[in-house]
């Protein structure tokens with residue numbers, strides 16, 4: 001066998017090796033993709049898809065927040081997350097306001113959802129629910145704006161009189 005033939009055989013062997021390696025990488029990527037995709041009957045996906053009530057969403061957040069819902073760690077996680085998401089929303093509005101960048105409605109809704117998730121996590125930490133929060137807010141604002149919104153009422157903050165220093 002000539003030197004040229006030996007070299008060619010080596011190159012062919014190398015090509016086979018690389019081809020086999022590429023094929024293996026493709027198969028591994030396909031396996032990873034399939035494992036990451038929700039499969040039929042996947043309970044996690046089913047729960048997300050079927051969230052249609054506040055109660056279901058509350059349980060959805062509770063399950064995801066389970067690892068970080070203790071004491072100070074949980075409060076910091078929820079509060080920092082809430083502020084962080086508010087910042088993301090503010091940044092989108094800033095880019096619209098200052099640069100004239102169109103608001104990406106889908107992205108804005110995504111960020112609102114992120115913030116809502118942290119809001120629900122915080123509610124769970126203080127052991128309250130959405131209706132209790134809404135009720136407190138409505139009571140406060142009805143007291144503040146008994147005749148509807150006015151700048152004068154906003155400045156007077158009637159609901160805080162005598163309640164806070």
Ligand SMILES: [Mg+2]
Nearest residue numbers: 085088111114
């Ligand atoms: Mg976000």
